[in-house]
Amino acid sequence: MTRIVSKKLGLGAAMMAGLVLAAGCTLIGVNSHRQGMSSASGKSGNQLWQENCQRCHNFRSPDTLTDAQWGVVVQHMRIRANLTAEEHDKIVKFLKASN
Amino acid sequence: MKVHTIVACLLCSCLGANRLSSQGQQGNTQEQLTRLQQEFQKYMNETDQSLDNLENRLIAAGAGESSKNSFLITGYGFAGFATHEGEPSTFGAQFNPIFLWKHGDKLFFESEVEFELDDDVTEVALEYAQLSYVLTDGVTLAGGKILNPANFFIERLHPAWINKLPDHPLAFGDEVPIQGESQVGFQVRGGVPVGPRKFEYALFVANGPRLQTDATAPDVGMLTFDNFVDNNNNKTVGGRVGIFPIPEAEIGYGVEIGKVDATGTSASSADFTIQDVDFNYTRDVEALSGTIDVRAQWVWSDVDNVTYDPTGVALTFDNKRNGGYAQLAYRPSKLENEIAKNLEGVIRFDSVDLPSGAPIGVDVDRWTFGVDYWVDSSSVVKLAYQTSDITDPSGTSTTENAFLIQFAMGF
Numbered sequence: 001m002t003r004i005v006s007k008k009l010g011l012g013a014a015m016m017a018g019l020v021l022a023a024g025c026t027l028i029g030v031n032s033h034r035q036g037m038s039s040a041s042g043k044s045g046n047q048l049w050q051e052n053c054q055r056c057h058n059f060r061s062p063d064t065l066t067d068a069q070w071g072v073v074v075q076h077m078r079i080r081a082n083l084t085a086e087e088h089d090k091i092v093k094f095l096k097a098s099n
Numbered sequence: 100m101k102v103h104t105i106v107a108c109l110l111c112s113c114l115g116a117n118r119l120s121s122q123g124q125q126g127n128t129q130e131q132l133t134r135l136q137q138e139f140q141k142y143m144n145e146t147d148q149s150l151d152n153l154e155n156r157l158i159a160a161g162a163g164e165s166s167k168n169s170f171l172i173t174g175y176g177f178a179g180f181a182t183h184e185g186e187p188s189t190f191g192a193q194f195n196p197i198f199l200w201k202h203g204d205k206l207f208f209e210s211e212v213e214f215e216l217d218d219d220v221t222e223v224a225l226e227y228a229q230l231s232y233v234l235t236d237g238v239t240l241a242g243g244k245i246l247n248p249a250n251f252f253i254e255r256l257h258p259a260w261i262n263k264l265p266d267h268p269l270a271f272g273d274e275v276p277i278q279g280e281s282q283v284g285f286q287v288r289g290g291v292p293v294g295p296r297k298f299e300y301a302l303f304v305a306n307g308p309r310l311q312t313d314a315t316a317p318d319v320g321m322l323t324f325d326n327f328v329d330n331n332n333n334k335t336v337g338g339r340v341g342i343f344p345i346p347e348a349e350i351g352y353g354v355e356i357g358k359v360d361a362t363g364t365s366a367s368s369a370d371f372t373i374q375d376v377d378f379n380y381t382r383d384v385e386a387l388s389g390t391i392d393v394r395a396q397w398v399w400s401d402v403d404n405v406t407y408d409p410t411g412v413a414l415t416f417d418n419k420r421n422g423g424y425a426q427l428a429y430r431p432s433k434l435e436n437e438i439a440k441n442l443e444g445v446i447r448f449d450s451v452d453l454p455s456g457a458p459i460g461v462d463v464d465r466w467t468f469g470v471d472y473w474v475d476s477s478s479v480v481k482l483a484y485q486t487s488d489i490t491d492p493s494g495t496s497t498t499e500n501a502f503l504i505q506f507a508m509g510f
Contacts, residue, residue: 055379071201081290082288082290
């Protein structure tokens, strides 16, 4: 049983290590991103939309919903994804201007 | 457009008539022409304004919007097929409408209803029904049946059009869950900028889980999370904090602590603690011509050791469980080829370790290999092969394989 647990821990550790490695590899070039890594006040609505939406799912094209519908959806996401007020306002403004 | 055409025709008629009647009166003609041009421009402006107003009213009507209220039905559904080794293969389907009401800028209500096929019945369940009030920029109060804020997979990733594989990781699924999907209670949550970064938090108080105390039940000792009407006065408190070391990544820690009713065992109640960590990272990578998506979440559960059926079989065991998953996905979304750019490869390892002294004392390690084809941004066809290594308390291992297909759509 101990051997099985050890094997399982090793397997899990290997998988986690692989994921961290994969994430680490893709962090190459992160310095360029660091330029934009500031509070929401330094980012455009487009940038905030991509960062926050893609963190969980594919982002839908702005033209898939009307202005009023985006107002409801982004308020929903403000609560679910803990967007700040500034992030919410910029994303709504961007989506309404882009659909 | 028709209004513009009519106005233009009327103007042309007026101009033509005016031209005929004004031969020899060149001085007046210029003045009249200027006046007509001004009137025409005025009509055009009024018409544009009317059309804008009409468009706004139609948009508002389409979204169920009045002056202060906005309503939207969204959600997701799927059709699927699954064949598990040793079980009959079956088709399946599910429909999850989500209802959203926005009342001004502060109040918001959201609810998801699930219609699920199970054996010979259609089960209807209230997945969540949450009323929220945005108190300040970084503080939202919410209550009702809420998705478990400590469980990132369930709260953010479980909808079929978001989850990249046809099923849930075992620890966050329906069969041997270690962490609950929902809580009935209240929460305070929000996102707070801290210097160049942001952190998010959620704190809740809720009914919490129940403890299965029936020693004859195969799941004796398990926490069950459908405690919709609480069976004791002890409430569960918990929460989650998440940090964003870089914009594309989030690291979170969640915890729930409380006391469950243990009537029928050697104790009247039992303390429990559930803790989990999660890691999420998604980024477009030019060098890979696509997007990589890394997810991981692990949960540990610890319930006080009690003796079940103390006057009978006197079953007791070390009631600690853990499980979780790690997942890597890659989609070559930057490729030119229309087929290739919509394909996504997914590999997931998930596992549960259950107490060896419990009736269901197995440990399961499972690998799932999937290929998705994205029809559009929220519609996906998923194919997955799954192999599970199941070890019972005696150390005997068996392997079970499965093949899963799912066509999911978010709307």
